[in-house]
Amino acid sequence: MKALPTLLAALDDTRLTFRCRAALEAHQARLAHGHLRWVAAHSPAVAARFRAAGLPLSRWRELPPTDKAQMLATFDTLNTVGVTLEQALATARRAEQTREFTPPLLTPRGPVTVGLSTGTSGTQGVFLVSPEEQARWAGTVLRALLPGGLRGLTRRHRVAFFLRADSPLYRSVGSQRLTFRFFDLLRPLPDLVQEVTAYRPTLVVGPPAVLRAVQDAGAALRPDRVVSVAEVLEDDDARRLHAWGPVVQVYQATEGLLALPCEHGELHLTEAHVHFDLEAVGGGLVRPVITDLRRRAQPFVRHRLDDLLRLKDAPCPCGRAARRVAAVVGRQDDALRLPGPGGPVTVWPDFLRGALAGVPDLRDYRAEQTSEGALRLLLEPCTPETAAAATAAVRAALARSGADPAQVTLRASTLPPPVPGTKRRRVTRSWRPAAEEIL
Numbered sequence: 001m002k003a004l005p006t007l008l009a010a011l012d013d014t015r016l017t018f019r020c021r022a023a024l025e026a027h028q029a030r031l032a033h034g035h036l037r038w039v040a041a042h043s044p045a046v047a048a049r050f051r052a053a054g055l056p057l058s059r060w061r062e063l064p065p066t067d068k069a070q071m072l073a074t075f076d077t078l079n080t081v082g083v084t085l086e087q088a089l090a091t092a093r094r095a096e097q098t099r100e101f102t103p104p105l106l107t108p109r110g111p112v113t114v115g116l117s118t119g120t121s122g123t124q125g126v127f128l129v130s131p132e133e134q135a136r137w138a139g140t141v142l143r144a145l146l147p148g149g150l151r152g153l154t155r156r157h158r159v160a161f162f163l164r165a166d167s168p169l170y171r172s173v174g175s176q177r178l179t180f181r182f183f184d185l186l187r188p189l190p191d192l193v194q195e196v197t198a199y200r201p202t203l204v205v206g207p208p209a210v211l212r213a214v215q216d217a218g219a220a221l222r223p224d225r226v227v228s229v230a231e232v233l234e235d236d237d238a239r240r241l242h243a244w245g246p247v248v249q250v251y252q253a254t255e256g257l258l259a260l261p262c263e264h265g266e267l268h269l270t271e272a273h274v275h276f277d278l279e280a281v282g283g284g285l286v287r288p289v290i291t292d293l294r295r296r297a298q299p300f301v302r303h304r305l306d307d308l309l310r311l312k313d314a315p316c317p318c319g320r321a322a323r324r325v326a327a328v329v330g331r332q333d334d335a336l337r338l339p340g341p342g343g344p345v346t347v348w349p350d351f352l353r354g355a356l357a358g359v360p361d362l363r364d365y366r367a368e369q370t371s372e373g374a375l376r377l378l379l380e381p382c383t384p385e386t387a388a389a390a391t392a393a394v395r396a397a398l399a400r401s402g403a404d405p406a407q408v409t410l411r412a413s414t415l416p417p418p419v420p421g422t423k424r425r426r427v428t429r430s431w432r433p434a435a436e437e438i439l
């Protein structure tokens with residue numbers, strides 16, 4: 001098993017920090033050339049897509065994008081390790097139920113780790129990762145997260161991960177200089193607080209809602225960095241968590257590690273490893289179509305994500321050529337479809353989050369579109385004042401987004417307590433138009 005050398009190589013790979021856009025693109029083209037030849041030779045599903053489009057591998061950027069549903073439909077011939085979707089799902093679900101350390105799935109091509117994405121709506125994603133891919137992942141993340149990169153390892157680091165389900169992905173490393181401890185989100189909060197306080201982590205990693213809950217329960221930590229994963233990091237969470245230390249965000253999805261923070265705390269796309277085509281969807285937002293230039297166990301070639309991003313145009317003071325993400329706005333599934341003067345309009349979750357974040361005394365909220373013209377606002381606390389201010393703020397945001405507030409009913413009520421272990425999404429749409437249900 002070559003995991004440790006791979007990890008150390010990724011941790012130490014200064015060649016992957018590009019300061020010149022042309023050099024970064026040349027690096028991607030070089031990787032794509034070798035990677036796609038290998039993938040097309042080993043993944044019948046990818047080869048079939050090129051054949052169906054009548055394209056040679058060199059014109060991969062013109063390949064029609066695929067999505068999660070299509071990925072799952074072709075899973076058995078897409079992955080290059082001979083695993084069926086049924087086997088992968090059974091392994092991942094068994095691990096989640098028993099809460100045991102996920103045993104690797106043994107395949108004709110060696111062991112792979114199986115993971116499930118924790119989507120709250122739509123299709124659950126499944127991913128396969130080889131030990132070498134895990135090691136590269138861990139090295140790449142650590143390189144970005146440990147202050148000083150490899151030099152940061154000259155002293156001992158203790159990493160505390162707060163996660164929904166244990167995953168060997170996050171346990172890839174353990175050495176004298178670097179220890180990992182996993183904190184299971186389904187355990188009682190006071191236990192977690194006591195244990196993490198005694199551990200004195202130098203790096204705390206977890207979903208922001210969970211870290212906030214641990215903080216509110218009394219954990220006073222002094223890590224070098226607080227790392228937000230798995231959920232959109234909202235401004236108010238970032239401000240509160242800052243009491244522990246500098247807060248940075250990692251943007252990761254089932255589809256891979258997509259953006260990492262630089263030393264200025266800015267989120268850069270992982271363009272040294274993943275190629276991003278960005279489709280404009282209006283409102284200054286883009287939807288990425290990714291081609292992972294390294295992953296072989298489960299290739300992602302011209303794969304369209306559900307996430308919407310807002311990018312920053314200006315160059316970053318760190319000098320990296322990789323593009324910057326201003327915000328991960330949310331899933332397209334969650335974009336609201338509300339009545340407008342000339343028919344339905346799309347209202348992005350970002351607009352409502354912006355409106356509700358400014359409501360005085362409002363500690364937390366959810367907004368959910370429950371029917372064609374109805375929005376439910378769940379508020380904490382729900383007082384006559386917060387309800388009135390939240391309703392007014394949402395109406396103003398709807399008007400700014402081109403919807404017709406007069407055709408939208410708003411109902412405010414009290415936000416129920418969070419369900420442990422579930423992923424938080426503040427703006428969602430549970431209603432689907434008939435046309436969408438057919439799809």
Ligand SMILES: [Zn+2]
Nearest residue numbers: 262266316318
């Ligand atoms: Zn930067």
